[in-house]
Amino acid sequence: EPIKVKAASLGNSQVLPRDYFNQAEIETVIKEIGEQVAARLRHHHKLAGCLSLRTRLVSFKNYLQEGQ
Template sequence: QKLGLYTTVGIGDNPVQAKLALDLYAKHNHELIGEIHYETVPDKIWSITELTAVWGIGPRMAKRLNRLHIHNMYELAHTNPYLLKQQLGIIGSQLFATAWGIDRAQVTEPTKVKEASLGNSQVLPRDYFNQVEIETVIKEIGEQVAARLRHHHKLAGCLSLSIGFSYAAAEADG
């Protein structure tokens, strides 16, 4: 209230019902709360006369539905689902389920995003020919990466080493 911010809430038995409740009811009443449950689907969803008011139905999809003699959510809910799938593909099945307040999406824990890798690369100031010097440079780079891993409390799952070469030295060698 101090900041003058308003929050709208859609409540439902599944994400589709909550989304429809938010879009169709919460945003349009003074309480800013909308609810749809399975038992209220006939009153709350089938009563929608404007197809484009429903999430997932744009003007082009509404025209396609109109060509199938579907002009509102009641007609969509009572159309043969096999006809919808035949005419509209998988989206037809999804729209039929939406008309009944059914959400077939699997709600799971968010998949863990693969973490970024840690690495280090250096362009050396000169060419190295002595094996001991080369081993020292590789060891120092490895120690820098290991220190960063420790700092972030991480373990390496894979270690890769790439070594480039001086084009000047390669050309001189022929």
């Protein structure tokens, strides 16, 4: 019997042209990506139950934050 998926995932993956070190620039990039995801949630009439943010440097070192 097929498994019914109850939760869907909406996200955004973006490759940036360089690493960012200035806090104001980092905050701007994160805000813009968050606004894109929020617009998609609104378009699909969905609410988020959990938010995850993962950043990866050119060296492929990962940083992950999650929250509900």
